[in-house]
Amino acid sequence: MNQKVMQKRKWQSTLFLLIIIAVTYLSAVITNFNFVDGLAAFPAAIGWIISNLLITQESLERLPTILEKLNETVFMSIAATTTAAVISIFLGLMGSKTTSLNGILSVVARFIASVSRNIPVVAWALILLLSFGQNSVTGYLALFVGTVGFLTRAFIESIDEASQSSVEALTATGATYFHIVNKAVIPQCLPQMISWILFMIETNIRSATLVGILTGTGIGYTFDMYYKSMNYNAVALVTFSIVIAVIIIELISNYIRKVIL
Known part of the structure; x- marks a missing residue:
């Protein structure tokens, strides 16, 4: 009985994870978000922050x-x-x-x-x-x-x-x-x-x-x-x-x- 319950929970968790992945993918497609381009732009963004957001006299x-x-x-x-x-x-x-x-x-x-x-x-x-x-x-x-x-x-x-x-x-x-x-x-x-x-x-x-x-x-x-x-x-x-x-x-x-x- 316990094994069946654990199996059911495992399937539910797997299904929930797949739904999250699918929703995330659809959201990226709808908003034209490219994860690779986002990562590539990250160093340039950090560099801009360091060079511009400085507290001066x-x-x-x-x-x-x-x-x-x-x-x-x-x-x-x-x-x-x-x-x-x-x-x-x-x-x-x-x-x-x-x-x-x-x-x-x-x-x-x-x-x-x-x-x-x-x-x-x-x-x-x-x-x-x-x-x-x-x-x-x-x-x-x-x-x-x-x-x-x-x-x-x-x-x-x-x-x-x-x-x-x-x-x-x-x-x-x-x-x-x-x-x-x-x-x-x-x-x-x-x-x-x-x-x-x-x-x-x-x-x-x-x-x-x-x-x-x-x-x-x-x-x-x-x-x-x-x-x-x-x-x-x-x-x-x-x-x-x-x-x-x-x-x-x-x-x-x-x-x-x-x-x-």
């Missing part, structure tokens, strides 16, 4: 402006994430089977999370760009909407995984809904929620760079401006600044996670 003079725009991007990402987290906690409580007040609210909360999560942040920026124009509000709202969807889904799963014993104990004593949420649900889920919020701050800083190119704000706009003017030395400094900022935020987030988890 002239580009360093632009550092104060770059840091100012980088701070704008970082704080916009933090603001969008924290405000979205407040909304997501409410939607998570409504969407979770443990704390949902009724089926309609649960369906609505899950629907909002699904729609906002499955549309990329860049797409949200393009949609909002038509209404709000190129400004920081558009970037903030694009990050906010995308974050609400992701965090709501994450909070629903965290609440669903919480221990039911404390919830049942408080329910048996006649505790109100708000007491149950405040005393039994949130304390159990809070470390995971904070961890998800920190993760989204990191993600939004990366996303904000792309959003900034579209909305004409933050470090993304600065990168786009230098790139279009072919000032590659300044582009290198902007890129390096973004990388350093993301690494610092990630190190801080990892430290906080170790403390709370």
Whole structure:
């Protein structure tokens, strides 16, 4: 019996691998991608990066402006994430089977999370760009909407995984809904929620760079401006600044996670 199961799994794995190979081949044919030509162009691309993307003394003079725009991007990402987290906690409580007040609210909360999560942040920026124009509000709202969807889904799963014993104990004593949420649900889920919020701050800083190119704000706009003017030395400094900022935020987030988890 075990041998038949293993044989079946082996055939399934082989079939899955063949499907992946076929899809990859068809994708290459449709997009006219040539793997050999891509590899051949790789050394030239590396050489261009080494010769052009150099941080010079002239580009360093632009550092104060770059840091100012980088701070704008970082704080916009933090603001969008924290405000979205407040909304997501409410939607998570409504969407979770443990704390949902009724089926309609649960369906609505899950629907909002699904729609906002499955549309990329860049797409949200393009949609909002038509209404709000190129400004920081558009970037903030694009990050906010995308974050609400992701965090709501994450909070629903965290609440669903919480221990039911404390919830049942408080329910048996006649505790109100708000007491149950405040005393039994949130304390159990809070470390995971904070961890998800920190993760989204990191993600939004990366996303904000792309959003900034579209909305004409933050470090993304600065990168786009230098790139279009072919000032590659300044582009290198902007890129390096973004990388350093993301690494610092990630190190801080990892430290906080170790403390709370």
